Amino acid sequence: MIIRTFHPWNVSYQQAVTIQEELRNRIVLDLPFPTPNYVAGVDVSTSKTLSIGWAAVVVLSFPELRVVEQRWAEGTITFPYIPGLLSFREIPLVCKAIEQLSIEPDVFLCDGQGLAHPRRMGIATHLGVIINKPTVGCAKSRLIGTHEEVGSKKGAYTPLMDKKEVIGAVLRTRQGVKPVFVSPGYGISLKVARTLVLSCVTKYRIPEPIRAAHNLVTLLRNSREAGQNHTLYSCS
């Protein structure tokens, strides 16, 4: 996939916020979105000590949910984790992985928020604006917004509200576990985003594409940082 970045990543906190406010005007939610053939999952893992990280994008066929392509990238992580500015920390590396794709996914599921963000610029939305492809935010916890209790059955959901605006859905993907926070990233409606996430869930809380990407980055990190652990074990 060809990616054209139109803003710098090495920026200050204030510059990052300004960029988000500018990019907000480029959000589109009504791109054509037929039933997808390929759904990608995106995730990033960071080193516990060094300032490096790994990004992975895994493409699954839909609705079979079989892995058909996976790409990854290793690189320096410079931007700190600041709630609300996650995209400035993770997207540069994510783009390095996405660039290598030979298949062009119909939609990308991201581990984080989309519109459910103070400036409507969660990592999923930011990524979508950059690659001009449909994206969905699927976070494991809340950044902003309020909501009622969610039903206990798989598929139950309740709107996530910011003031009087619906910014996402709190979705129960499995009985007996915490719900996930789904919000449109880019080029997709909340309803379609929510049903897509549910369609990508099998027996786990997290939808398969994101799970696959998370497994890959975890594998990469472990294989790269195994050295210290092996030293500890060999002492006994």
Add this chain to the structure above:
DNA sequence: GCGACAG
């Protein structure tokens, strides 16, 4: 001023 706060 204080608390909350994706990954």
Add this chain to the structure above:
DNA sequence: ATCTTGTCGC
């Protein structure tokens, strides 16, 4: 996100 063991429940 990362650290970190066993343990309780479907």
